[in-house]
Amino acid sequence: xxxxxxxxxxxxxSDNRERILDAARALFATEGLKVPMREIARHAGVGPATLYxxxxxxxxxxxxxxxxxxxxxxxxxxxxxxxxxxxxxFCLVIERTCELHARSRGFTEAFMSTFPDAMDFVAxxxxxxxxxxxxxxxxxxxxxxxxxxxxxDLVMMLMANRGIHTASxxxxxxxxxxxxxxxxxxxxxxxxxxxxxxxxxxxxxxPGKIT
Amino acid sequence: xxxxxxxxxxxxxSDNRERILDAARALFATEGLKVPMREIARHAGVGPATLYxxxxxxxxxxxxxxxxxxxxxxxxxxxxxxxxxxxxxFCLVIERTCELHARSRGFTEAFMSTFPDAMDFVAxxxxxxxxxxxxxxxxxxxxxxxxxxxxxDLVMMLMANRGIHTASxxxxxxxxxxxxxxxxxxxxxxxxxxxxxxxxxxxxxxPGKIT
DNA sequence: GCCAAAGTGGACGGGGGCGTCCGTTATCGT
DNA sequence: ACGATAACGGACGCCCCCGTCCACTTTGGC
Numbered sequence: 446x447x448x449x450x451x452x453x454x455x456x457x458x459s460d461n462r463e464r465i466l467d468a469a470r471a472l473f474a475t476e477g478l479k480v481p482m483r484e485i486a487r488h489a490g491v492g493p494a495t496l497y498x499x500x501x502x503x504x505x506x507x508x509x510x511x512x513x514x515x516x517x518x519x520x521x522x523x524x525x526x527x528x529x530x531x532x533x534x535f536c537l538v539i540e541r542t543c544e545l546h547a548r549s550r551g552f553t554e555a556f557m558s559t560f561p562d563a564m565d566f567v568a569x570x571x572x573x574x575x576x577x578x579x580x581x582x583x584x585x586x587x588x589x590x591x592x593x594x595x596x597x598d599l600v601m602m603l604m605a606n607r608g609i610h611t612a613s614x615x616x617x618x619x620x621x622x623x624x625x626x627x628x629x630x631x632x633x634x635x636x637x638x639x640x641x642x643x644x645x646x647x648x649x650x651x652p653g654k655i656t
Numbered sequence: 657x658x659x660x661x662x663x664x665x666x667x668x669x670s671d672n673r674e675r676i677l678d679a680a681r682a683l684f685a686t687e688g689l690k691v692p693m694r695e696i697a698r699h700a701g702v703g704p705a706t707l708y709x710x711x712x713x714x715x716x717x718x719x720x721x722x723x724x725x726x727x728x729x730x731x732x733x734x735x736x737x738x739x740x741x742x743x744x745x746f747c748l749v750i751e752r753t754c755e756l757h758a759r760s761r762g763f764t765e766a767f768m769s770t771f772p773d774a775m776d777f778v779a780x781x782x783x784x785x786x787x788x789x790x791x792x793x794x795x796x797x798x799x800x801x802x803x804x805x806x807x808x809d810l811v812m813m814l815m816a817n818r819g820i821h822t823a824s825x826x827x828x829x830x831x832x833x834x835x836x837x838x839x840x841x842x843x844x845x846x847x848x849x850x851x852x853x854x855x856x857x858x859x860x861x862x863p864g865k866i867t
Numbered sequence: 868g869c870c871a872a873a874g875t876g877g878a879c880g881g882g883g884g885c886g887t888c889c890g891t892t893a894t895c896g897t
Numbered sequence: 898a899c900g901a902t903a904a905c906g907g908a909c910g911c912c913c914c915c916g917t918c919c920a921c922t923t924t925g926g927c
Contacts, residue, residue, distance in 0.1 A: 455894060458904060481884060492906030497886065557822075601820060601835060608819020609812060611768075622853040624812060631838040635846060642833040666873060666924060692914060703876030708916065 462499050465489045469510040473551030475614070478507060480551075507555050508565045514552045515569050517545055522576040532589030535580055535632075539599075540625045543606050547621035553607045574599070591634045597644045602628050673710050675700045680721040684762030686825070689718060691762075718766050719776045725763045726780050728756055733787045743800030746791055746843075750810075751836045754817050758832035764818045785810070802845040808855045813839050 454462065468489035472480045482503060486496040500506035521541045528534030546553040556566055574596060581599075584590035606624060610617050665673065679700035683691045693714060697707040711717035732752045739745030757764045767777055785807060792810075795801035817835060821828050 452903085455903060457893065461905085482886090483884070486906095493885090494887075494889095494906055495904075498904080501886095598834070598838070601831060604822065605816035605819045605835065608816045611815065619854065620812060623809070623855060624816065626850075626852050627809070627842040628838075630846070630849065631842040633848065635841070635848065637844065637846065638841065639837075641837050643830065644834060668923065669874060672875085693916090694914070697876095704915090705876060705917075705919095706874080709874085712916095 458499075461489070461491050461495055465491060465496055465499060465506070466510055469506050470549075473507065473510060473555075474549040477550045478503070478554045482506075504565075507551065511549075511552050511555055511566075514545060514549060514556075515566065518542070518556070518573060519569065521545065522573050522580075526576055526580050530587070531580055531583035532587055535577075535584045535590060536629050538577060538580065539602070539629055539632075540622070542603070543621040543625040543628075544618055546603065546606055547610060547618045550607075550610050553603070553610070557603065557607070589634055591632055591638060591641075593641050594632055595644050598632070669710075672700070672702050672706055676702060676707055676710060676717075677721055680717050681760075684718065684721060684766075685760040688761045689714070689765045693717075715776075718762070722760075722763050722766055722777075725756060725760060725767075726777065729753070729767070729784060730780065732756065733784050733791075737787055737791050741798070742791055742794035743798055746788075746795045746801060747840050749788060749791065750813070750840055750843075751833070753814070754832040754836040754839075755829055757814065757817055758821060758829045761818075761821050764814070764821070768814065768818070800845055802843060802849060804852050805843055806855050809843070 453459075465485065468485050472485055472488060482496060483493055485506070486493045489496070496506075500509070522538055525534035525538035525541075528537060546556070556570060558566060558570075577599060578596050581590060581594060581596070585592055585594065606621060609620050609624060664670075676696065679696050683696055683699060693707060694704055696717070697704050700707070707717075711720065732749055736745035736749035736752075739748060757767070767781060769777060769781075788810060789807050792801060792805060792807065796803055796805065817832060820831050820835060
């Protein structure tokens, strides 16, 4: 876990670095990305300069702080793809992703890059979306996923899921679980379906064409 | 539309008042409630003092600016309740409400009172929720609405719907339409339902117990 | 036309976040 | 143990928003 850099950090430095990351993780999770840098510094018990020296920009900090979530995200889609029944895998991805995003408000914002337009998460997000696209294709073939499902629907779901976690604090994961279940109901193929209205390009939310 | 007050406003004053309201409506719709008071004043071509004299607080301004939407909201639920088929009325309410909220970002924030904890909208929201609760009850009786639907699900839907409208600008109503259709699918009673996870109290979002 | 009262907007002081500089302090190799 | 040097954090100047005060302008009744 520790970095091996040209100049390995001095002991106190790497100590502070770790405390900064902890503080960032905690505050990003509860307050979102908009939390002031100074507050992270304060919460970590360091001065603003130290924070800025270690992480010149908030993106740097966020990128580092969310590596765990990023890994978890990748693990989720891989696990979903590995599932023998694609529909089951698809549902699994939705459920776990919603929960993951419910646990950290900031991660969702970073993942959606609502924030600064370009973060290092873009590549990961595209990987996830591509994987899920393939999974969705297989799930359609089994007849369990509605045929008019589009990848943008999943992006929409993530954005919607974020909307649930505004101020609540507690009960967020519970809400997300129920939400995920409803979403799955909505995506499930069913005889009583009426066709869905056309998709809308969600602009900044899905920057790169995926397929 | 014009007010009849103890001292009817001078012509230039009521003129400015109207332009302020127009500016507020426009900016609240596109930017949300967080738009600076000064920018509203600038956009209306008046000084900050004028704005503050006419509307001492942002709530005052918002309350006045959103009367139209408020009326529309009430009209929607009344219309839905008047529908002979309760499920059809229920769907209608969802569709139109989502669209209404898609058209003004600020209105959603005000309606949810995400902002200052207490706005004059509380009463209207409670009226709407009560009405929809009754409608939902009837819709369950016809067997079209899933029996485990809870009123909080509707609040959740509104919060989720807000999540969709972050930066997009165009295509918001289209997205909301599709979202509404998916939500209706999710709420529809169906033989292939598995039971939903328990509801989560969405804390500040639904302040009063409705029943 | 005139003038009191209503109305206006520029200007002000306060507060908070931002990113950076620099004198002081702690670390670590010898 | 000691000094070179990495690391620290308080303090600074900048910008933006807030809400209010006040000298000037406009309105409208006579």
